Amino acid sequence: MQFARMHKEQLRHRRFSLTRHKHSLWALPAFGLVLVAALWTVTWLQLQSTERTLIGQKVRDTEKEAASFERYMQQAIKNVDQTARLVKHEFEQQGSLDLPRLMREGLVESSGLVVLNIADASGNIIARSQPSGQFNISDREYFRLHAERDTGLLDISKPVVGRGSGLSIILLSRRMNHPDRSFAGIVSLAVTPDYFTAYDQDADLGKQETLGLLGLDGTFRARYVAGAATSAPDSGGPQLVTRAQTNPIGHYEERSDVDGIMRIVAYRKLADYPFIVTAAQSTNEALEDFYQRRNNYLGIAAAVSLVILVFFGVVTLFAVRLKRHREKLKIQRRFLETLVDNVPSGITVRSMRPGTFGRYVLCNESNRLIFGIGPKEALGKTVLDVMTSPYAEQIMEFDRQLLASPMVQDIVQVRDLPGQEPGIYHLLRAPIFGAEGQVDYIMTSATDITQERARMDELELASKVFETTADAIVISDADDRVVMVNAAFTKLTGYDAQEIVGRILAESPFRPIDVAESVARMDRQLRDGFVTAEVSRVRKNGTPLSLWVTASSVRNADGTLRNNVRVFTDISLLKETQRKLEQLASLDSLTGVPNRRLLHDRLEQAARRAQRNKKEMAVMFIDLDGFKNVNDTLGHNVGDLLLQQVALRLQMCIRLSDSIGRLGGDEFVIILEDTRQPADAMVVCERILTAFASPFVLDGHRVAATASIGIAIYPEDGMEPAELLKKADVAMYRAKQAGRKQFKFFSDPLMLA
Structure with missing residues (x-):
């Protein structure tokens, strides 16, 4: 009571401590997490703001590039159209065309970048600025378009394979008429896609920037992607045409079908021609420096966060360890108080030290259940005080043997306790050594094995019955896999245990002959718990065997199947006698x-x-x-x-x-x-x-x-x-x-x- 009053007085006057309050202990890590969250929030907001600014600047740069490319394309198409108009005018005024003269006077380009072709009304090429064999273009879509009607407009074809050059080309063509306005043929100028994308040679384009010339029919006439001209199809053409019909000038973001890169695309619809020019710059390329700086910022934030977390983690760890240490002390105290009493064996410790020699210093409550002697009757006393003379003298003799040869003693002892049947007890006695190697105590663990010995005797008897019975016995598990056969089985069938054990009975050498009836018997056995029947089998030597089987199911406490037990009785002699009687009667x-x-x-x-x-x-x-x-x-x-x-x-x-x-x-x-x-x-x-x-x-x-x-x-x-x-x-x-x-x-x- 005095110790309890002192403990309460200490609790009343002690100061606040994180380790003594359940919820305040987690304030340290919570505060550290708040600091980390604030750091990451500020860092992330700053990075988002910087990224939006850079994206906005890249959009403006791309739109400027698209405007510049638009001017270039307007002039490039206009130059080609002027040549087409000149040839058309010359042919319609003179009725014929002197192409060599036009080339000598520099009115028609002869460098090879632009190839001029003159086709008559039948589609036959009658004049060409570059030498080639004769060919016909009457099946070309652009030729049929001019032949059917006079639109008065310049037509720019989709990319086709030139029959004179074998290269991918784009044809810009105009219709030529006779004085009566009938169809006289066409003048076409063939250019390669590079003609339109030559703009990039003077422009300062990025490694992943693209330029494109898109017709209002949704087909790209020319495209420059990642440093080279390409003819790869792009499914985004029709969507861009639809977008440009609503807004002739604009921008958007998309992932390219060609190289899978996300780009900012700026477009402008040409005022004088049915085309849309596009300029696109890679988002990743635009933000490459930002991503590098962002990684640096994130690395710094991560390092700072780690320092904060480690600091508060270490502080929290020390606080938790201190709290756990205190709780362990309480648990150990309660454990030591209840351990001895909750051990099912009788535990005693007797002193072998001078002054307390032979006296009990520990005795649990299980001793009361086993021997009728509890802590109150034993502590501080010797075996002579708590036991009858014969057993006390046995214990003292065991003490002398253990002190002479300090090692664990394994003893089985039979005792006649007052008012009880004789019991069998298993004693384990072990020395407890002092600091100098001497035996200071002897610990004894006593277990009542009377029932266990009785069960062992029953099992031994059952084993003898199993091995000596004249009937063959087969025991299998829940899967009907044989786990045991007796000697009578080997004598009756000729099969050794090694040939049967471990195998499913239906797949073993001793398998049923009547498979369907065997399955039906098993169903009845599982339903009713047992079944009896007359069955036929074959011995190992091949001779037939008539048997009477009694099969039973052994189940666990929860009702699940544990084993199948089959007892086979040889009725071969009985069957032979029956056969002879039937023969005599028939x-x-x-x-x-x-x-x-x-x-x-x-x-x-x-x-x-x-x-x-x-x-x-x-x-x-x-x-x-x-x-x-x-x-x-x-x-x-x-x-x-x-x-x-x-x-x-x-x-x-x-x-x-x-x-x-x-x-x-x-x-x-x-x-x-x-x-x-x-x-x-x-x-x-x-x-x-x-x-x-x-x-x-x-x-x-x-x-x-x-x-x-x-x-x-x-x-x-x-x-x-x-x-x-x-x-x-x-x-x-x-x-x-x-x-x-x-x-x-x-x-x-x-x-x-």
Whole structure:
């Protein structure tokens, strides 16, 4: 209480501190950020003002350049037009033209920069200031324009490839007329685009400045871009024409299609000719020096900002660290107060120092839950004070061993605590050394492992059951990938664990044979939690294996699938016994062919197939002739041998798809499916009679035996199996009455008679 009152008094009188107030701590960085923001605002506003001033000056310079280029183009076009007018006048006044004279008198330029051509009304070049071969221009657009009507104006063509020179040229042409004003031809002056852009040789143009001569049709006649003439198309022509129709003089900014450079474009529409001149200067070139100065200013501002931020950052960091250090001290104090009590193991520390030897200096609350001894009962006392004699003496013996050989002790101890079942405890004892290397304390960590040992015993028992059970067990994960098989599995299937573990069961050597049924079983297992079924598999050596499987799903607490457990029981012996019982119940014990029950079943199935497929079927009733005489004279043993031989010969006379059975005594029935006509049954009967022609050798006796056969046809003789069998029997008796050793078909009219 005294310490608490002193602490409150200090809080009342201490001065304001940034590190002691939550919100004031962030005033330092906030003030630094305000200074940086103000610096950048002033810098940015100044740079914006300077940039606008320079852009305005560059606009004025570009407009002056456009005005100068306009004057040049007016004069250049006018000079060419004067020559065209002179030639036109000379031709229309004289009726002919003496071009060499005009060239000698200097009225027509002969330097080669301008080439004059005279074409007649048919488009044939009749005179030219430069020598070349003969060619015709009647298909040229400018020629057809003059031929169709007399506009009285100078026409300036789009750039074309000259037929005389093969170069890109522009033609300035006028129409020439006969005295009756009919079309006499044209005078054209061919100039290269350089003729118009020669202005740049005298002008002080920048590296990225452009000049252009644009027709009102939206096509550039000449253009100078970045130091050279170009014929590259520019999609901005039509937009500029539209702009010039509204404002004959103006400027704008655009990015060039030719080189992608942003420029300030000034334009002027010519007053006397249908053209627009343009002059453009690169914005980047105009602001190149400004950008350099701006980078310098920004660098200085960044450096100053960095200094401000670093200064306030360092100050803030020190303040934050001081605050965190104080908070850590509080946290460590609370941590040390609660750590020992919150450790799930029983933690104790006993002194080994003289004066306090053997006494507890630390004991957490977990000891109360484990041993029933808490801090109040243990602190300041020895083991003899808090434990019964046997266990106290054990602890003291452990102390002597640890002091003699200071190292960690790992001990499992069984204790009988009052009112509790015997418990198993895991003790970890470690020395705590002093400054001179002596053992000053012994720390003990005690954990109750009674339940853990019980779980380990259960797991060990389950493992033994897993390995010793006679049934094969396969455990797979949620993806049905095998994680474990037992020894019985290897013994039953022949596959080692290495061949199965790690593989998806459906893709392993022990995969299901019935894939569709296996998928259905898995669906039922996931739905119901378990499934049982009879399945077939193949051993590693290739032999078939009949199994009864019980499959279960093991799920996590949240319901998600964890494992699949399958237990396989070998039922091969049971299946073999079942097969033999079924064989005894379905086959004739003497001849091995189907007995009366199985024969009737096959006959019903054959009748249903014939009805479904709309096909014929024959039922043959066979009875041996004189069989009773064989039994009476040679004995029943020979009679039995005869029946066996008869069954074999009958089987050799039919197809694999046909069926044969013994009704009893010496009566046999053959079912012929998919017969196309009665002749098919006749062929089989002939085959049987031929097979019976040879005598049977029975126990040293040669016995001649024949057969009488009756035949009923489905559906002519009946639709029901019993009806067919009865009518085949009737037909067989007719065969016997007719002399035996033959076959007869059932005939309804005779039978009714």
